[in-house]
Amino acid sequence: MINFFKKNSAVLPVSKTTYSYPLASVLNDHELFEYIGTLFSKNKPVVSALFLVAMENLPFRYANFHKAMLKSKKYPASMDGLVEFVLNTHAEHQGDTLHDEIESRRWFYFYAAALLTIAHDRARKNPELWEGLAEIWSQLMAGAHALRSTIDQTSLWNAHEVFTFSEIQNGVDGEKFVASVLLPKELRNHENFKQWLQRDLQQEFRDLFQLDGFFPDRVAESIA
Known part of the structure; x- marks a missing residue:
């Protein structure tokens, strides 16, 4: 199992139910x-590439969860409620089988995606927080370049979950997709992100990024 599935050694607050992750x-x-x-x-x-697949699929998963919880009331019909549901589901797949290994990883990626979505919501209420998110997204963009090769080699995600990535043929396509679809619009002109863009992004996409109107209207918005 990859390293970040190990419990974090930092002291973190705990809820009434003790989870492996906060x-x-x-x-x-x-x-x-x-x-x-x-x-x-x-x-x-x-x-990061595997996480970005989870981030793209999170709105659809949340929509189904929200609708179900309005009826069942088992969890709060909110992103925080989804986090709790995901952690409980993740805990159910801690066995030694290949199925448990796959499901454990899948649900961890959804957990991380939900946390980042909540972080976006907090930043929209407190814009100073975008500074930290710019650094997080600069780390994730390395995964954008690796999307095509990762999707082709993994069995973690099914065909339905990777369908929206079907037009990505190479690393530059992956960077374009993530920057135009998943990257919060608040970061497109953020100074930290622009500095990273000049330092790390492929030249072909860097030129496109600077064009007015390059980004389509489809953007991953807050869904909490």
Whole structure:
């Protein structure tokens, strides 16, 4: 199992139910951003690429969850409620079978995606927080370049979950997709992100990024 499935050694607040990973609702802004940063700071681009697939699919999963919880009331019909549901489902797949290994990883990626979505919501209420998110997204963009090769080699996600990535043929396509679809619009002109863009992004996409009107209207918005 990849390294970041191990329990984090940092002391974190706990909820009434003890989980292997923290609920966003018990983390303040600093703790939440620091924790998200630890998930990706030392991992290879393939890890970020697999996470980006979860991020793209999270709105659809949340919509189904929200609708179901309005009826059942088992969890709050909110992104925080989804985090709790995901952690419980993740805990059900800690066996030694290949199926448990796959499901454990899948649900962890959805957990991380939900945390980042909550972080976006907090930043929209407190714009100073976009500074930290710019750094997190600069780490994730390495995964954007690795999307095509990662999707072709993984069995973690099914055909339905990777369908929206079907037009990505190479690394530059992956960067275009993530920057135009998944990257929050608030970061497109963020100084930290522009600095990273000049430093790390492929030249072909860097030129396109600077064009007015390059980004389509489809953007991953807050769904909490």
